[in-house]
Amino acid sequence: xxxxxxxxxxxxxxxxxxxxxxxxxxxxxxxxxxxxxxxxxxxxxxxxxxxxxxxxxxxxxxxxxxxxxxxxxxxxxxxxxxxxxxxxxxxxxxxxxxxxxxxxxxxxxxxxxxxxxxxxxxxxxxxxxxxxxxxxxxxxxxxxxxxxxxxxxxxxxxxxxxxxxxxxxxxxxxxxxxxxxxxxxxxxxxxxxxxxxxxxxxxxxxxxxxxxxxxxxxxxxxxxxxxxxxxxxxxxxxxxxxxxxxxxxxxxxxxxxxxxxxxxxxxxxxxxxxxxxxxxxxxxxxxxxxxxxxxxxxxxxxxxxxxxxxxxxxxxxxxxxxxxxxxxxxxxxxxxxxxxxxxxxxxxxxxxxxxxxxxxxxxxxxxxxxxxxxxxxxxxxxxxxxxxxxxxxxxxxxxxxxxxxxxxxxxxxxxxxxxxxxxxxxxxxxxxxxxxxxxxxxxxxxxxxxxxxxxxxxxxxxxxxxxxxxxxxxxxxxxxxxxx
Numbered sequence: 001x002x003x004x005x006x007x008x009x010x011x012x013x014x015x016x017x018x019x020x021x022x023x024x025x026x027x028x029x030x031x032x033x034x035x036x037x038x039x040x041x042x043x044x045x046x047x048x049x050x051x052x053x054x055x056x057x058x059x060x061x062x063x064x065x066x067x068x069x070x071x072x073x074x075x076x077x078x079x080x081x082x083x084x085x086x087x088x089x090x091x092x093x094x095x096x097x098x099x100x101x102x103x104x105x106x107x108x109x110x111x112x113x114x115x116x117x118x119x120x121x122x123x124x125x126x127x128x129x130x131x132x133x134x135x136x137x138x139x140x141x142x143x144x145x146x147x148x149x150x151x152x153x154x155x156x157x158x159x160x161x162x163x164x165x166x167x168x169x170x171x172x173x174x175x176x177x178x179x180x181x182x183x184x185x186x187x188x189x190x191x192x193x194x195x196x197x198x199x200x201x202x203x204x205x206x207x208x209x210x211x212x213x214x215x216x217x218x219x220x221x222x223x224x225x226x227x228x229x230x231x232x233x234x235x236x237x238x239x240x241x242x243x244x245x246x247x248x249x250x251x252x253x254x255x256x257x258x259x260x261x262x263x264x265x266x267x268x269x270x271x272x273x274x275x276x277x278x279x280x281x282x283x284x285x286x287x288x289x290x291x292x293x294x295x296x297x298x299x300x301x302x303x304x305x306x307x308x309x310x311x312x313x314x315x316x317x318x319x320x321x322x323x324x325x326x327x328x329x330x331x332x333x334x335x336x337x338x339x340x341x342x343x344x345x346x347x348x349x350x351x352x353x354x355x356x357x358x359x360x361x362x363x364x365x366x367x368x369x370x371x372x373x374x375x376x377x378x379x380x381x382x383x384x385x386x387x388x389x390x391x392x393x394x395x396x397x398x399x400x401x402x403x404x405x406x407x408x409x410x411x412x413x414x415x416x417x418x419x420x421x422x423x424x425x426x427x428x429x430x431x432x433x434x435x436x437x438x439x440x441x442x443x444x445x446x447x448x449x450x451x452x453x454x455x456x457x458x459x460x461x462x463x464x465x466x467x468x469x470x471x472x473x474x475x476x477x478x479x480x481x482x483x484x
Contacts, residue, residue, distance in 0.1 A: 003230075004230040004231070004265065005219070005222040005223075005230075005231050005233075005263065005264050005265070006230070006231070006232050006233070006264065006265040006266070006267045006272065007218045007222070007232070007233040007234075007235065007264060007265075007266060007267070008059075008060050008232060008233070008234050008235070008266070008267050008268055008269060008272065009058075009059040009060065009235050009253065009256070009257065009266075010059065010060040010061065010062075010099075010162060010193070010234060010235065010236040010237075010269070011059055011060075011061045011062075011236075011237065011238070011239030011241075011242060012061075012062055012101075012139055012236065012237070012238050012239055013046075013047070013061060013062065013063045013064065013067065013238075013239035013240065014062075014063070014064035014067060014101070014105055014141075014238070014239075015038070015039055015042060015064065015066075015067045015070075016105070016393060016395040016405075016406050016409070017066050017104070017390060017393060017409065017413075018037060018038070018039060018405075018409065019066075019070070020412075021387060021390075021412050021413055021415075021416035021456070021460075022416070022459065022460060022463050026039055026070065029405070039067075039070055039074070040074065041244075042240055042244045043071070043074065043075060043078070045240075045243045045244040045247070046239065046240050046242060046243040046244040046250065047071065047075075047078060047082075048075065048078045049243055049250045050239075050242055050243060050250045050253065051078045051081040051082050051085070052078075052081070053250055053251070053253075053254040054085060054254070055242070055250065055253050055254055055257065056081070056082045056085040056086060056097075056098075057085035057086070057088055057089070057097070058254075058257035058258065058266060059097065059253070059257060059268070060097050060098075060099065060268040060269050060270075061086075061097070061098055061099070061239060062098065062099040062100065062101045062137075062138075062139035063082070063098070063101065064101055064105060065101065065103050065122070065123055065126040065127070065130075066103070066104065068126075068130060083130060083131055083132075086098040086131055087131060087132055087133075089268070089271075090131075090132075090133050093271060095136055095270035095271055095274060096131065096133060096135070096136070096270060097268035097269075097270065097271075098127070098131055098135065099135055099136075099137040099138060099139045099162075099269075100123045100124050100126075100127035100135035100137070100138045100139070100158075101123050101127075101138065101139045101141070102119035102120055102122070102123040102138075102140070102141060103118075103119050103122035103123045103126060103349070103389070104119060104389050104390055104392065104393050105141040105393055105394050105395065106119055106141060106389070106392040106393060106394055107141060107142060107144045107289075107296060107299045107300075107392075107394050108120075108140060108141065108144055108145075108149045109144055109145065109146040109148070109149055109286070109287055109296060110144075110296060110299060110300055110316075110392075111392065112323075112327075113148065113152065114327075114342045114345075115323075115389065115392075116148075116149060116152055117152060117156070117342075117346060118342075118345055118346055118385075118389060119389065120138065120152060120153060120156055120158075121156060121346050121349065122346075122349040122352075123138065124138070124156065124157070124158075125349045125350065125353070126349065126353065129353045129355070134157070135158075136158075136159045136160065136269075136270040136273070137158065137159060137160045137161060137162070137269055137270060138153055138158040138160075138161050139161065139162060140153075140161055140162075140163075141394055142289040142290060142291050142292070142299075142394060143161075143162065143163050143164055143167065143288075143289050143290040143291075144287075144288070144289040144296055144299075144394075145161075145163060145167060145284055145286070145288060145289070146284075146286040146287055147183065147284070147286055150181055150183065150188060150284070151183040151184070151186055153188060154183060154186030154187060154188045155186055158188055159188055159189060159270075159273065160178070160188055160189035160190065160191060160269060160270075160273055161188065161189075161190065161191070162190075162191045162192075162193060162234070162236055162269070163190055163191070163192055163193075163284070163290075164192065164193065164195070164288075164289075164290040165192045165193070165194075165195050166195075166285070166288070166293075167192075167284055167285050167288040167289075167290075168190075168192060168282055168283075168284060168285065169282065169283035169284055169285055170282065170283075173192060173282075175192045175193065175194050175195070175233075175234070176222065176229075176231035176232055176233060177229060177231075177232075177278070177279070177280065178190065178191050178232070178272070178273060178276070178277070178278040179192075179278050179280050179281060179282030180278045180280070180281045180282070181281070181282060181283070181284060182281055189273055189277070189278050190278075190282055190284070191232075191234050191269055192234070193234045193235060193236035194221055194233050194234060194235055196221070197217065197218065197221060197233065197235045198234075198235050198236050198237055200217075201235055201237045201241060202237040202238065202241055202245075205246045205249075208241075208246060208249055208252050209252075210252075211252050211253075211255035211256040211259070212255075212259075214252075214256060215256060215259065215261070215264065218233050218235075218264065219263065219264050221233050222264070229276075229279070230276050232267070232272055232276070234269070291305070291398075292305050293305075298312075298397060298398065299312075299316070299394055299397040299398070300312065300313065300316045300397070301313045301316070306398075306399060306400040307400060308400060308401070308443045309400060311401075311402050311439075311440050311441060311442075311443070312397050314436070314437075314439045314440050315396070315397070315402070315407065315437075315440045315449060316397065317436070318433065318436035318437050318440065318449070319391055319392065319410070319414055321436060322388075322391075322414055322417070322418070322429065322433050322436070323388055323391075323392070325429055325432075326384055326385070326388050326417060326418075326421055326429070327388075329381075329421060329424075329425050329427055330345075330381050330384070330385060333377065333378075333381060333424065333425060334378060334381060337362075337366055337368075337370070337374060337378070338365055338366055340365075343365055344361070344362070344365055344378070344382070345382065345385050347361055347364075347365070348361070348382050348385070348386075351382075352386075358375065358378070358379055358382070359375055362375065362378065377424050377425075378424075380420045380421070380423045380424035381420070381421065381424045381425075383420040384417045384418075384420035384421040384424065385417075386417075387413045387414070387416040387417035387420065388413075388414075388417045390410070390413040390417075391410045391411075391413040391414040391417060392410075393406070393409075393410055393413075395407075395410075396409070396410035401442055401443050401444050402440055402441060402442040402443075402447065402448075402449065403442035403443075403444045403445045403447055407449070408449075408452050411437065411449050411452040411453050411456070412452065412453075412456040414433065414453065415452075415453045415454075415456040415457045415460065416456065416460060418430055418433060418457065419457060419460040419461070430457060433453065434450045434453060434454060435450075437449035437450040437452075437453050438450040
């Protein structure tokens with residue numbers, strides 16, 4: 001059907017990790033009242049009501065794996081509704097409407113290749129564990145992309161992703177069509193969201209005050225874009241706009257997607273790709289994202305997206321250097337026992353999901369039963385790697401000041417990684433990291449990153465040993481990694 005017009009709403013659902021690195025509990029947070037923390041407040045405003053309305057069965061969406069881990073303990077009934085609504089599509093049509101997401105919300109192009117592979121593999125595996133089937137698509141955090149990231153996605157079986165239109169290499173882009181991105185030996189499909197309608201959903205509450213009026217806007221966009229082929233209007237935004245950022249927009253979303261209209265089909269990306277594969281190729285503009293126009297500087301050097309962000313460069317450099325040191329020590333130790341040390345990290349997600357024990361995983365990769373001393377050492381190193389991955393969470397650099405909670409929790413994860421590494425290797429990374437973080441200061445309050453780092457390290461040293469709360473395996477395949 002060359003005159004087919006369709007639309008797809010994509011919601012990116014995610015919250016920064018707020019768990020204490022030792023207890024695994026989300027602490028009480030100021031401003032979240034009457035709830036204990038922001039996870040609970042946003043859940044009440046957005047995740048639960050959208051699940052009750054059945055919206056996750058009528059949109060395309062991705063969920064942060066760590067957010068679903070929290071939900072599995074806090075409200076497993078809502079989680080079950082989300083999963084069942086997604087699984088219905090897979091059972092009926094052989095392709096689901098959910099996308100995977102890297103395990104932590106990190107800026108992939110800024111990381112070494114083996115960390116990118118860890119994040120993508122963990123995210124894909126967590127999705128499969130949670131939803132019962134593999135994911136066709138992958139949401140890239142902040143849609144941050146480069147050629148190597150797309151090549152790795154394609155290598156790992158990802159069929160498509162979503163980008164902003166300004167990330168395409170060609171300026172005159174028809175956003176109603178998917179495109180093939182081609183690497184040296186791989187390819188995957190790129191969907192580009194409609195910039196005006198997506199911006200309206202995110203930042204103009206008046207535009208979403210009436211679902212019928214918004215539907216008319218979507219139809220007008222379909223009529224004025226494209227060249228006669230079947231057209232898809234993709235509208236992408238943070239999922240939290242539907243009820244949290246903008247109250248009552250969960251009901252807006254329900255009415256918009258429930259309405260039957262032969263002239264405008266509601267669909268999702270996996271289904272559309274199967275029925276309307278790309279007809280053209282498209283290259284990308286590397287080192288771009290949907291939320292920074294300065295070559296990813298928002299998460300590394302600082303830029304005008306967030307004024308007074310000079311603290312970001314030394315912060316990134318300090319954690320990047322720490323990551324290199326942790327990786328070097330990990331490789332030295334684990335390389336004594338395994339020919340491919342990083343394979344253990346890549347498969348460690350199955351330990352976190354409770355699918356396999358660490359000793360069994362080690363045996364599968366080495367062919368030898370590990371001695372207890374070796375197993376403990378490797379266990380601590382893997383816990384250091386887990387916290388290293390956490391410390392790169394993009395939210396730590398997204399906002400304007402170090403005094404916010406997000407960068408401070410990244411520092412705590414860094415301190416926890418150093419603590420586990422010290423237990424495993426005896427190598428002291430504390431002093432050098434302290435010195436590197438001393439220049440990372442808030443512009444608003446009297447606080448620097450070294451103080452946060454030192455305080456958490458002391459807290460870790462006094463905690464009951466061994467520290468296991470954050471790493472307890474899953475209770476069942478439908479629950480996943482618990483945070484209780």
